[in-house]
Amino acid sequence: MPGFDLGTLGWNAEFAEQLEPGLVPGRVAAAHRGAFDVWTEADAVRAGLPGRLLHDRIDVAVGDWVGMGDGLIRSVLPRRSAIVRNAAGLTTSAQTLAANVDIAFVVSSLGPDLEPRRIERYLVTIWESGATPEIVLTKADRLEDPWELVAEVEAVALGVPVHTVSALTGQGCDALRARIADSTTAVLLGSSGVGKSTLVNRWLGSDVMATKETREDDDEGRHTTSHRQMLVLPGGGLVIDTPGLRELQLWDVGEAGLDATFSDxxxxxxxxxxxxxxxxxxxxxxxxxxxxxxxxxxxxxxxxRKLQRELRAMAVRHDALLRKAEVRKWKLRAREAQARTRLR
Ligand SMILES: Nc1nc2c(ncn2[C@@H]2O[C@H](COP(=O)(O)OP(=O)(O)OP(=O)(O)O)[C@@H](O)[C@H]2O)c(=O)[nH]1
Ligand SMILES: [Mg+2]
Ligand SMILES: [Zn+2]
Known part of the structure; x- marks a missing residue:
């Protein structure tokens, strides 16, 4: 595979300054189990992490700028933005859905499943991330009169643009595409089946991403896209397609996102x-x-109130985990010191 012009991928002087000498810059275009597709000036490679970074459980996400050496990812450059959620599971751990994103499109389909409350939750996470949220309502062709639903969404959006599109008829698709400027990165986030990949394919002009075969409405909920994938759009700009999220658990202890979403x-x-x-x-x-x-x-x-409580609970749990880790480190150090004195 041929290489990439780093500038069109969003590389700039700020990132260049952060790169350790001797390493080759690249951008993570896809994440697979334990391996990443990285785009560099020379080519597109499948790369893993060296043992040290694996051991440190370093978080590498699609959209990250990395330093490559000997075919491995040696470092992850500081992010301009990161969309982070609480990974589903028993323990709290952060999972970065996408990094260095400029615009995050919150995608829902127009219909009975539309949930303004879920959109609020997305907005909190995105305001917290450093990216700018925009709301996309798909499948406008399914409704005679979508405007009542659109108004419901606008009521929770407070100044966030709301786009209404149909990938079937093409309505609104070009206008939405135009939001992604040259060398900037957009990500599509939303439940499974809302039409994220269909929209991406329309922009690409070919069926690059697999989409659900049937147009059965009750089929929403099962995943078609299996991994996060960055794509270069014809005419400039990048888009990251993601697998549908079942739920978005908040992450991060700041209240900036909450304040921005609920400024009223x-x-x-x-x-x-x-x-x-x-x-x-x-x-x-x-x-x-x-x-x-x-x-x-x-x-x-x-x-x-509910989101506020959730953020507080998260902050408390976070603190408890930090304290536990500190205590463990302390005990370990004490034991090591003891062992040293015994050896002497
Ligand atoms: N009527 C109508 N159907 C659409 C539209 N956009 C997408 N669909 C259909 O909705 C289904 C799901 O679309 P996908 O693009 O696979 O949805 P997705 O959001 O990528 O789903 P995941 O990859 O599982 O997260 C497909 O059958 C599409 O043909 C639209 O604008 N109108
Ligand atoms: Mg998809
Ligand atoms: Zn009061």
Missing amino acids: VEELAANCRFADCSHEHEPDCAVLAAVQSGELPEERFHSW
Whole structure:
């Protein structure tokens, strides 16, 4: 396979400064089990990680810029943005869905399964990531009049653009494509079956990504795309197609994403009598007053509270894990010191 022009992949002076001398820059285009497709100036290679990085459980994601040496990934350059979720499972661990992304498209299909609450959750994660969210509503052709649903989404979007498209008729597809500028990277995130890969294929002008065969509506939910894949769009720009996410568990302990997604609630809260108002029972609580008057929809208020609780719980668990790791390190050091004195 021929090589790539790094500039069109988004390489810039900032990244170049971070690269250790002697290493060759490359961008991770796909992640497979234990191996990565890396695009460099010379070619596209399948590369693994050296034992040291494996041991450190280093997190390599599609979109990462890496330093290559002897056919292995030697280093991961600091990210400009990273979309991180809590990996499903018993323990909390971060999983980077995509790195160095400029725009994150939150994709849902227009229909009965459309869930504004799920979109809110995505927005919190993306605002936290450093990328800019935009909302994409697909399969506009299935509805006579999608505008009521679109309005419901716009109500949770607060200044985030909402695009309505149909990959079947082509409606809105070119306008959406135009959002991805030269040398910038977009990622498509959303449930399985909403039409992410169909959209990518339309932009590429050929069926590069496998899509679901049937157009049965009740077929949504089973995965067709199996791994995250970065693609170069004709005319410039990059897009990362991802397998459908069943759920998006929040990660990161900051509240920046929450504040950005719920700036309407934050604005109200600024008018509460007490600066540390919990918005539960305090007198002159502007948030509760807005819920009572109907200015702030009750569901949105509950959704905000729920996400807030989730972030707090995560922060606490995070702290506990850190403390445990510290204690373990301490004990180990004490034992080593003991062993040394015994040897003397
Ligand atoms: N009617 C209609 N069907 C569409 C549209 N876009 C996609 N589909 C159909 O929806 C189904 C799922 O599309 P995919 O592109 O495979 O969905 P996906 O989001 O990539 O799914 P995963 O890879 O599993 O995450 C396919 O049968 C598509 O033909 C659209 O705009 N209108
Ligand atoms: Mg797909
Ligand atoms: Zn209050």
